[in-house]
Amino acid sequence: MKTAYFDCSSGIAGNMVLGALIDAGLELSFLKNELKKLGVLHYSLLVTKTKRGLVSGTHLNIKTEREKSPRHLKDILKIINQTKLSRDVKQLSSRIFKRLAEAEAKVHGEPISKIHFHEVGAVDAIIDIVGTAIGLEKLGIEKVYCSPIPTGHGTIKCAHGILPIPAPATVELLTGVPIYSSGIKGELVTPTGAAIITTIASDFIDMPRLKLETTGNGAGSRVYPSLVNFLRVYIGESFILSTRDTIVQIETNIDDLNPKSYGNVISKLMKAGALDAYTIPVTMKKGRQGIALTVLCEPDKRDAIVTRIFNLTTTFGTRIFLVPREKLSRKFKTVKTKYGKIKVKVGSLGQEVMTIAPEYEDYKKIAKKHHLPIQKVYKKITECL
Structure with a gap:
């Protein structure tokens, strides 16, 4: 799956997103031809190669005429949806603007229909948002992820007066997103940038595993003395989005331990810190029937587990391996059922x-409490999920 990962270590703005996509291979001539489909807008694109510190990238500057009056959401959606842009581009652009309008409406305590976009409704924001949708489609990007987002500090002057940084609409858009303070004085995240990335990104995580194909740097308009002001995008084919770690697998074959002892052995190994422990019947040399005992544990539990195996069994030795592991992300939720609350494990x-x-x-306790077969309880609970 073609995946894009945005590294927002310097923040994010609309022109930085589009600049990064151009730097990563979006042809400027194609972008301009597609944007012409917007028709009624008057603007010019100034795209330049530039440096921030010692790093080169692409800076996008949009020159526009002064807007006669602020635009409402319905005006912007009309501009977008009456074009001959692709359906996906129009839908994504509309979603971004709707998200932005919802944030502004909540901040101002007004119905969404009454929201004036001021700076955000200007032509440059329309170009940033629609251009981003065009770029993602043209580059074949199917999935987007993003890093946690840094926030600057200080104040900024805008149409509503002097506001704290991040601006209120930006804060609303970043609700539920991992953010942190970078210590930089200035607006690192604009409302347009926040609206774009919180709409297109599936998650805000460390970089997923990619077979990297290309990267792009979108330069920010501001120059900071202690910050290389670039938004970097990595584009490539993603691997499975599971969680990876490495554990220890300990094995031993036993043919002379009383079979009744294995329950106690596994119970005590689990209490000693094993992640899992299990047995498999095996036929050993000379045709003897035996048991293969396997124990999984974290690396720092290895010695304790090996010691317990020697104490609890008749084995003379173990085999030890480091084993890569792919896992679903796990979390626990409590759900209500006809039998009461029960904990469920969710794998994503x-x-x-x-x-x-x-x-x-949990369902074992419920079965015992209600004097029901455990499989019947399990079936009823799963029907509630």
């Missing part, structure tokens, strides 16, 4: 929920 691959399973000990 990226943002997609792959599996939901009730906790065994």
